[in-house]
Amino acid sequence: MSVQRQAEGAGTARLPPRHIQEPPSAKYLLFGAWVLFTEGAMALVFLPVLVFSTKANVPPGDIALFALVGVVCLVGGGLVYVSRPSGWWGALASAVVSAAYLLAVQGLTSSREAYVATVLSSAAVVLLLVGKSAAGDTEALSLASARLPFRLKVALVWAAIFFMLGLFLALSDLDFRFMAENFTYIAKGLEYTILLAVGAILLATFLALLGALGRLSHNPVAYGVSGFYTSFFRGTPLIVQLFLINLALPQIGVNLGRVSVVKFLALSAFVSGLIGLGLNYGAYMTEIFRAGIQSVGHGQAEAADALGMTYPQRMRRVVLPQATRVIIPPTGNEFIAMMKDTALVSFLGAEVAHAELFLRAQLAFSENLTKRLETLLMVAALYWLLTAIFTVFQARIERRMAKGYVRVTAQTAIGGRRSQYLPAPAGDEQGDEQGGAEIAAPPGQPGILPTLEEPRP
Amino acid sequence: MIHDGEAVVRVENLHKYFGPLEVLRGIDLKVHAGEVVVIFGRSGSGKSTFLRCVNFLEDPTEGWIEVAGIRLEGGHRTRTKREEIRKLRTHAGMVFQQFNLFPHMTTLQNVMEGPVTVKGQDASTVKPAALELLAKVGLADKADEYPIRLSGGQQQRVAIARALAMEPDVMLFDEPTSALDPELIGEVLNVMKSLATDLHMTMMVVTHEMGFAREVANRMCFFDEGVILEEGTPDEIFAHTRFPETRKFLDAVL
Ligand SMILES: Nc1ncnc2c1ncn2[C@@H]1O[C@H](COP(=O)(O)OP(=O)(O)OP(=O)(O)O)[C@@H](O)[C@H]1O
Ligand SMILES: [Mg+2]
Numbered sequence: 001m002s003v004q005r006q007a008e009g010a011g012t013a014r015l016p017p018r019h020i021q022e023p024p025s026a027k028y029l030l031f032g033a034w035v036l037f038t039e040g041a042m043a044l045v046f047l048p049v050l051v052f053s054t055k056a057n058v059p060p061g062d063i064a065l066f067a068l069v070g071v072v073c074l075v076g077g078g079l080v081y082v083s084r085p086s087g088w089w090g091a092l093a094s095a096v097v098s099a100a101y102l103l104a105v106q107g108l109t110s111s112r113e114a115y116v117a118t119v120l121s122s123a124a125v126v127l128l129l130v131g132k133s134a135a136g137d138t139e140a141l142s143l144a145s146a147r148l149p150f151r152l153k154v155a156l157v158w159a160a161i162f163f164m165l166g167l168f169l170a171l172s173d174l175d176f177r178f179m180a181e182n183f184t185y186i187a188k189g190l191e192y193t194i195l196l197a198v199g200a201i202l203l204a205t206f207l208a209l210l211g212a213l214g215r216l217s218h219n220p221v222a223y224g225v226s227g228f229y230t231s232f233f234r235g236t237p238l239i240v241q242l243f244l245i246n247l248a249l250p251q252i253g254v255n256l257g258r259v260s261v262v263k264f265l266a267l268s269a270f271v272s273g274l275i276g277l278g279l280n281y282g283a284y285m286t287e288i289f290r291a292g293i294q295s296v297g298h299g300q301a302e303a304a305d306a307l308g309m310t311y312p313q314r315m316r317r318v319v320l321p322q323a324t325r326v327i328i329p330p331t332g333n334e335f336i337a338m339m340k341d342t343a344l345v346s347f348l349g350a351e352v353a354h355a356e357l358f359l360r361a362q363l364a365f366s367e368n369l370t371k372r373l374e375t376l377l378m379v380a381a382l383y384w385l386l387t388a389i390f391t392v393f394q395a396r397i398e399r400r401m402a403k404g405y406v407r408v409t410a411q412t413a414i415g416g417r418r419s420q421y422l423p424a425p426a427g428d429e430q431g432d433e434q435g436g437a438e439i440a441a442p443p444g445q446p447g448i449l450p451t452l453e454e455p456r457p
Numbered sequence: 458m459i460h461d462g463e464a465v466v467r468v469e470n471l472h473k474y475f476g477p478l479e480v481l482r483g484i485d486l487k488v489h490a491g492e493v494v495v496i497f498g499r500s501g502s503g504k505s506t507f508l509r510c511v512n513f514l515e516d517p518t519e520g521w522i523e524v525a526g527i528r529l530e531g532g533h534r535t536r537t538k539r540e541e542i543r544k545l546r547t548h549a550g551m552v553f554q555q556f557n558l559f560p561h562m563t564t565l566q567n568v569m570e571g572p573v574t575v576k577g578q579d580a581s582t583v584k585p586a587a588l589e590l591l592a593k594v595g596l597a598d599k600a601d602e603y604p605i606r607l608s609g610g611q612q613q614r615v616a617i618a619r620a621l622a623m624e625p626d627v628m629l630f631d632e633p634t635s636a637l638d639p640e641l642i643g644e645v646l647n648v649m650k651s652l653a654t655d656l657h658m659t660m661m662v663v664t665h666e667m668g669f670a671r672e673v674a675n676r677m678c679f680f681d682e683g684v685i686l687e688e689g690t691p692d693e694i695f696a697h698t699r700f701p702e703t704r705k706f707l708d709a710v711l
Contacts, residue, residue, distance in 0.1 A: 297557075299553060299555050299557040300557060300559065302514055302553070302557065303551075303553065303557035303558075303559070305514060305546065306512060306514065306546060306549075306550075306551035306553075306620075307546070307547075307570065307571040307574075307575055307619075307620075307623060308543050308544070308546040308547035308571070308575045308623070309543075309574060309575055310543060313574050313575070317570065317574050318559055321561045322559075322560065322561050325561075
């Protein structure tokens with residue numbers, strides 16, 4: 001693998017990259033084109049709002065003109081990439097025209113988005129002017145594009161999406177004041193959501209470990225019990241299990257006529273939610289753990305046995321640490337799924353002080369029935385944020401677990417990728433085995449995971 | 458033949474079945490302290506099974522195994538027998554064809570694992586000895602390396618050091634060089650040779666490296682269909698072969 005990379009590196013190094021004197025202005029042209037694309041896409045996305053909005057009541061002729069502006073912007077962005085200076089003039093013209101038009105009509109529904117669009121068009125004009133010296137130089141454009149990190153470009157795409165979404169929602173008369181006022185009320189639910197998810201994943205991990213050892217055991221009791229457990233909790237809906245634990249269990253006490261039993265089995269929404277989620281996810285994770293343990297080669301167990309280890313020693317020191325590497329990624333996925341499934345616990349009800357996110361959201365919009373969009377958007381964003389944060393965390397753990405399994409390092413891998421377009425930066429030797437001594441990816445490049453290689457048998 | 462000690466390994470009337478298949482059909486063997494016994498024979502003749510029975514990685518169906526004074530009968534395991542087996546294994550170091558190093562531990566951690574986890578010794582006291590062992594197998598500079606970054610020959614030498622760290626009374630080798638590229642075989646055989654000559658380690662070696670056998674072995678056992686068909690010093694085996702089966706096999710590998 002590293003040999004192949006080395007060859008690749010050597011191949012690209014032979015390209016004479018120096019003779020292309022890339023004008024630094026090329027990157028402004030690039031930005032200009034991107035701004036025009038964004039604006040064009042935005043105009044077309046907004047078209048349905050103009051068409052269907054009864055409040056704005058825009059005449060069809062204006063809507064058609066507006067659509068035309070969108071198309072002009074898209075075409076203008078494309079013209080930047082034409083390898084003749086006339087392309088640049090076309091792009092400039094489209095930016096100027098769109099800015100002038102938007103300014104003239106003051107927007108079609110309100111002036112707010114007209115100003116936003118005018119700002120974008122003007123920005124495009126400025127960027128195109130600054131980058132004029134690279135006009136028509138497509139070679140320089142592609143070089144400038146290659147020089148920008150892929151991750152930066154992705155970030156820009158995300159920014160554009162958020163920008164458009166925000167504007168779209170603002171246009172649909174979203175009540176931001178209501179959102180601001182109710183944010184803390186809803187966000188307080190994070191405490192119980194997180195407590196539920198963390199508590200339940202701990203319980204589930206414990207149960208999954210026992211379940212997996214049971215599934216792999218030659219003891220008929222252990223095997224049978226774990227089989228029953230996974231079958232039942234995977235075979236019935238989670239919401240039914242939650243209701244069973246929360247609502248149905250106390251009835252056993254009622255049927256027995258024992259108040260003490262009723263009291264003991266009357267669990268709070270939080271406790272029954274934790275137990276229900278833990279039991280349910282533990283059953284699913286049993287399979288993950290079993291597969292993880294089985295993925296550790298038989299030779300490992302034999303080597304541990306040959307040293308004279310006991311069964312617990314063998315599991316703790318040899319098998320489980322290796323299984324963990326296989327178990328962690330799918331367990332992370334389960335945890336993310338569970339974070340979202342904590343919302344089901346809201347149906348068990350609870351007093352506000354112990355309510356998790358979704359119950360709080362339901363309480364919030366039950367008092368303001370016209371603010372359901374605002375409330376649900378907020379709660380969705382909070383869940384999303386929670387899972388996004390954890391995903392970053394998970395990637396970090398996975399990278400740490402990779403030690404002992406990595407031969408090609410992240411550094412080499414990244415260097416290899418960049419050098420497809422550029423001369424390798426000084427000191428970045430392609431095939432240098434020693435240079436790849438560190439296992440961790442360099443900070444600031446967290447998205448690119450090191451190549452994993454299975455340990456040799 | 459003169460031996461410098463008592464029998465370290467004693468195998469009596471060993472039978473092993475896999476289902477209806479009788480793989481070992483009555484084996485008797487004594488290995489004395491400091492002795493190097495090479496086991497060879499055709500594929501499927503039961504060499505691995507025999508070696509694995511000695512430290513109970515396979516349960517003998519019938520017969521007795523004694524290692525370092527721990528004497529156990531074949532057949533089913535009971536709770537107390539399981540504990541005895543574990544004790545027996547601490548006296549018999551095993552080196553596998555596929556190395557089986559622990560990939561999540563560094564070289565040094567691999568070597569320290571036995572004494573620390575199994576014998577409960579203190580890591581700080583074990584470490585110098587472990588480093589010394591690594592130096593002995595020529596890998597002092599690889600102590601903090603993970604196995605994946607070592608060559609096959611280096612991995613096998615670490616595996617030898619890991620087994621030695623338990624201070625075993627006998628070392629069992631099951632084709633330790635069969636998985637290696639030809640140019641790496643020598644370094645492993647050299648380490649094994651030095652175990653025999655410098656440490657006077659008692660060794661049972663399944664191998665087809667006849668050069669090694671001729672040079673290092675005190676005794677050679679030819680396995681054929683689950684029995685030791687012929688047994689003798691290298692000289693007796695190579696120069697005065699008695700059985701045509703042995704002759705045929707030797708002609709094939711030499
Ligand atoms: N776990 C097992 N279950 C069933 N049969 C087995 C098992 N292990 C070994 N055998 C059989 O026992 C016989 C002896 O196997 P063994 O591995 O001991 O041979 P060997 O002499 O070591 O051969 P090789 O030189 O190929 O390693 C073979 O026929 C093999 O198929
Ligand atoms: Mg074998």
